[in-house]
Amino acid sequence: MLRFAAPALTALTLISGPVQALDLSAMSADERDAFGVQVREYLLENPQVILEAINLLEQQQAAAESQADLQLVQNNADELFNDGYSWVGGNPEGDITLVEFMDYRCGYCRRAVPEVAKLLQADGNIRLVIKELPILGEASVISSRFAVAAKQVGGDEAYKQVHDALLEFGGDATEVTLRRLSDGLGLETDAIFEAMNSDAVTEEIARTRELAQKLNISGTPTFVLGTELLRGFLPADQMQQIAAQVRDQS
Structure with a gap:
């Protein structure tokens, strides 16, 4: 009993x-x-x-x-919001930062693209930070190394072009497909491929992996919106509600 x-x-x-x-x-x-x-x-x-x-x-x-x-976000705020290497978009002077950990082979990351765009269009005061977190195999790693190398060689504009193209492509990244993509965008293809295996690219991806481990992130997409850690895909309207709550609490 x-x-x-x-x-x-x-x-x-x-x-x-x-x-x-x-x-x-x-x-x-x-x-x-x-x-x-x-x-x-x-x-x-x-x-x-x-x-x-x-x-x-x-x-x-x-x-x-x-x-x-919440405590994890506070403890890792500098690396999350101001790491000095991640691509920054949206409104760079926005009062709230949205950080996205993503993988180019992640279907939900592709689904998140229009939702994030809607959020940024509806709320012009959000700063966007993209963090490369390739966790879905070797093709993911190759894609991320290519995107980071494009940023280091060609700057933020080149990165954004490659980032958008890889998410739209959604296939396996090979030297042939990546060269075709880079040439189509008019980028410095040979320089990007030379930089792909550099220590600088390796360090950037390793730092993001280390940060993800500190935050107990095991899947993509994962978002940090202000002080809130959001694990998984969310539509734009829900992110807008969370942004409003974050502002009310600040």
């Missing part, structure tokens, strides 16, 4: 607040059996208590996770 005691006590504690301390070890075997019977009868008569307790527990866990994510 004691197997019913734990959920009952959890339910009573979560729904009604702390109960008086109960020392089961001080009970006799008969007393423990009687207590178990009473708990079982109560739960059978009031099964909604368990559901209420579970819902409340989930809310408490979500709040704790949200607070932990």
